[in-house]
Amino acid sequence: MGGSVTKPFHALVHLVRKPHTVKIPYEKHTDMLGTELPTERYRGYHVNDIEACIGCGFCGRICMNAAITYVEIPELKGVTKGLPKRPVVDYGRCCFCGLCTDVCPTKSLKLVPKYNYVDEDKNTFKVIASPLLKKNDGVKISRDYLVFSIDDLHEKLGDYIDEIIRKKEEEKKKKAAEKAKAKKENAKEEDKSKQEKS
Numbered sequence: 001m002g003g004s005v006t007k008p009f010h011a012l013v014h015l016v017r018k019p020h021t022v023k024i025p026y027e028k029h030t031d032m033l034g035t036e037l038p039t040e041r042y043r044g045y046h047v048n049d050i051e052a053c054i055g056c057g058f059c060g061r062i063c064m065n066a067a068i069t070y071v072e073i074p075e076l077k078g079v080t081k082g083l084p085k086r087p088v089v090d091y092g093r094c095c096f097c098g099l100c101t102d103v104c105p106t107k108s109l110k111l112v113p114k115y116n117y118v119d120e121d122k123n124t125f126k127v128i129a130s131p132l133l134k135k136n137d138g139v140k141i142s143r144d145y146l147v148f149s150i151d152d153l154h155e156k157l158g159d160y161i162d163e164i165i166r167k168k169e170e171e172k173k174k175k176a177a178e179k180a181k182a183k184k185e186n187a188k189e190e191d192k193s194k195q196e197k198s
């Protein structure tokens, strides 16, 4: 009863709430490159951190539109965690519900407020979401990400995978050097304590 008496006043709360809409032309959202974007929460292209993604397949399994398939990237085997496959999104089927990003266990998959829905070539809408490779490659999205056509996948991913391999090898070398240094220091300490005892 009390609720129904106060109910008409609940609407007044909206007078002081921040609106969900953007006041164009007074408000603008831009990415770091200055490109104008829709609202921050707009669901556009997917971006995926290929290094963090583990190829688990959850995103494809949850998608009710069968918009996600996977591409095998054998070069990733042993270089990154999980399976060497990564999601490919077909924007001819996707409805931007965001379920795939919700279930992603590594949180590598995200939707960003950037889009392009007009093109004569249907392959434009099949993309692998990936981190930034080189500036000017494909479509720039917010921060360090871009999307490119599946047709260019191996050519463009090549450099990125080489970079991951190089990084991992450097890390390995660094760890081995640190281990060797620690071993040498331990041996020195042992020698010193032996000398002191004798």
Ligand code: SF4
Pocket (backbone or CB within 6 Å): 062, 063, 064, 065, 066, 067, 068, 089, 093, 094, 095, 096, 097, 098, 099, 100, 101
């Ligand atoms: S946003 Fe929704 S429809 Fe699009 S790929 Fe993800 S789960 Fe499928």
Ligand code: SF4
Pocket (backbone or CB within 6 Å): 048, 052, 053, 054, 055, 056, 057, 058, 059, 060, 086, 087, 100, 103, 104, 105, 106, 107, 108, 109
């Ligand atoms: S994007 Fe996420 S859910 Fe999809 S395969 Fe990669 S880790 Fe799994």
